[in-house]
Amino acid sequence: MIPALTHARRRADLTRRLGGRAVLLVGTQAPLRTSPINAYPHRQDSNFLYFTGCSQPGAAALIDAQGCTLFLQPPADDDELWHGHVDTLEDLRLRYGVERAAALDTLEQTCQGRALVSLAVADPEATRKAARLVGRPLEYGGDNGDSDLADAVIAQRRRKDQDELSELRRAAAATAAAFELAMSATRPGGNEAHVAALFNAALAARDCTNGYGSIVTVRGEVLHNPDWTNPLEAGQLLLLDGGGELRESGYGVDITRTWPVDGRFTGRQRAAYQAVLEAEEQAIAMCRPGVRYRDVHLHAARVMARWLLDEGLLRGSLDAALESHAAAVFFPHGVGHLLGLDTHDLEQFWDKASYAPGRSRDPHFGTAYLRMDLDLEPGFVFTIEPGFYVVPAILKNQELRDRLGDLVDWDKAAGWADFGGIRIEDDVLCTDTSPEVLTAATPKSIDAIEALVGSGASAWDRLRV
Numbered sequence: 001m002i003p004a005l006t007h008a009r010r011r012a013d014l015t016r017r018l019g020g021r022a023v024l025l026v027g028t029q030a031p032l033r034t035s036p037i038n039a040y041p042h043r044q045d046s047n048f049l050y051f052t053g054c055s056q057p058g059a060a061a062l063i064d065a066q067g068c069t070l071f072l073q074p075p076a077d078d079d080e081l082w083h084g085h086v087d088t089l090e091d092l093r094l095r096y097g098v099e100r101a102a103a104l105d106t107l108e109q110t111c112q113g114r115a116l117v118s119l120a121v122a123d124p125e126a127t128r129k130a131a132r133l134v135g136r137p138l139e140y141g142g143d144n145g146d147s148d149l150a151d152a153v154i155a156q157r158r159r160k161d162q163d164e165l166s167e168l169r170r171a172a173a174a175t176a177a178a179f180e181l182a183m184s185a186t187r188p189g190g191n192e193a194h195v196a197a198l199f200n201a202a203l204a205a206r207d208c209t210n211g212y213g214s215i216v217t218v219r220g221e222v223l224h225n226p227d228w229t230n231p232l233e234a235g236q237l238l239l240l241d242g243g244g245e246l247r248e249s250g251y252g253v254d255i256t257r258t259w260p261v262d263g264r265f266t267g268r269q270r271a272a273y274q275a276v277l278e279a280e281e282q283a284i285a286m287c288r289p290g291v292r293y294r295d296v297h298l299h300a301a302r303v304m305a306r307w308l309l310d311e312g313l314l315r316g317s318l319d320a321a322l323e324s325h326a327a328a329v330f331f332p333h334g335v336g337h338l339l340g341l342d343t344h345d346l347e348q349f350w351d352k353a354s355y356a357p358g359r360s361r362d363p364h365f366g367t368a369y370l371r372m373d374l375d376l377e378p379g380f381v382f383t384i385e386p387g388f389y390v391v392p393a394i395l396k397n398q399e400l401r402d403r404l405g406d407l408v409d410w411d412k413a414a415g416w417a418d419f420g421g422i423r424i425e426d427d428v429l430c431t432d433t434s435p436e437v438l439t440a441a442t443p444k445s446i447d448a449i450e451a452l453v454g455s456g457a458s459a460w461d462r463l464r465v
């Protein structure tokens with residue numbers, strides 16, 4: 001839980017950064033699933049949570065040198081019948097530690113004639129409302145409004161404070177337990193959905209939701225495979241990319257592990273796993289203040305390229321492999337991204353939040369997907385997640401085949417068809433000295449994984465239909 005005093009300190013910092021300009025923040029509404037009574041679970045906008053801690057759908061906040069007014073939907077007469085105890089506005093004012101709490105229908109009048117800055121949110125209707133109140137268009141997915149406000153929010157949220165780190169550590173502990181349950185239950189038979197259900201159950205038992213749709217798949221080469229329909233068979237690798245998000249504060253982690261369905265890595269799987277693990281650990285060890293994140297990515301790609309050359313999947317010299325970005329054929333994404341209240345933290349501001357001024361995306365296949373290129377600072381939290389994938393769409397991509405030619409042994413790569421994918425992902429805090437791996441408790445070594453997978457099948461047995 002983030003204390004109300006911390007939210008107050010963040011608001012004071014924001015006001016200071018903006019030279020006293022007044023900020024209007026609007027919260028999101030839950031998107032409807034079928035009708036107003038059947039909405040999707042609501043998750044409040046991350047900036048709104050960061051400055052208020054208030055998760056009430058549709059709330060708004062006015063922050064200026066006089067403090068903060070929260071605008072909230074007052075309870076309806078029959079709310080108590082349907083929802084049990086209902087807080088009064090004064091209860092909520094005290095809970096969130098704000099100077100004033102007011103009924104939502106007074107927002108419009110309060111904003112009238114005032115010079116305000118605001119931000120777009122992921123809910124188009126809420127964004128339209130904010131735009132109307134500040135008298136300017138707001139567009140989601142870039143500056144989102146006033147660029148000074150965006151800069152201030154980015155500067156504040158990018159460096160995690162002690163309260164945020166303790167939330168991330170709690171989410172990491174819950175997620176480690178969920179991975180242990182998922183690994184211990186995995187064995188041939190059943191399908192991906194069974195593992196996903198256990199993973200989610202373990203998170204729910206620890207006051208967490210999923211920060212994003214878990215990827216639970218034996219087709220790990222499909223990078224964002226959202227389905228859980230494949231049967232689990234001996235000899236396959238199962239990739240799980242998932243993270244618990246704390247219900248109250250919204251902080252969550254992002255972890256990937258890959259393990260053999262039958263609990264034993266084959267020779268080929270073991271070699272590939274060790275290469276990815278080596279790339280991941282070396283990349284993590286580099287994460288110190290002042291280091292350019294792109295160099296961390298390139299180093300991970302170098303470790304992978306060396307192994308790919310040893311394995312014969314790439315040909316020629318290491319220099320030629322690096323210069324041509326040939327390793328991206330098997331490691332086609334970036335090494336990671338910022339993490340915090342959002343799984344891809346601050347991604348609503350796109351590269352403004354995660355690329356340093358003057359830097360932009362590299363045009364090369366692979367590096368083009370690098371989501372971050374900042375010089376690391378203490379307090380930054382981000383993922384490190386190299387991988388190895390055998391992706392049919394890449395292997396048959398004629399443009400890549402023409403460009404890379406003999407640098408890739410395409411025939412040999414064809415012999416790896418059906419390998420799937422391996423990704424290993426941890427969440428890392430840059431400190432003044434060595435990096436801290438916030439997610440270190442989730443089993444990762446080959447020995448730990450082989451000891452755990454299939455070791456506790458009873459929950460699994462009951463779940464199988």
Ligand SMILES: [Mn+2]
Nearest residue numbers: 254383385425
């Ligand atoms: Mn990730």
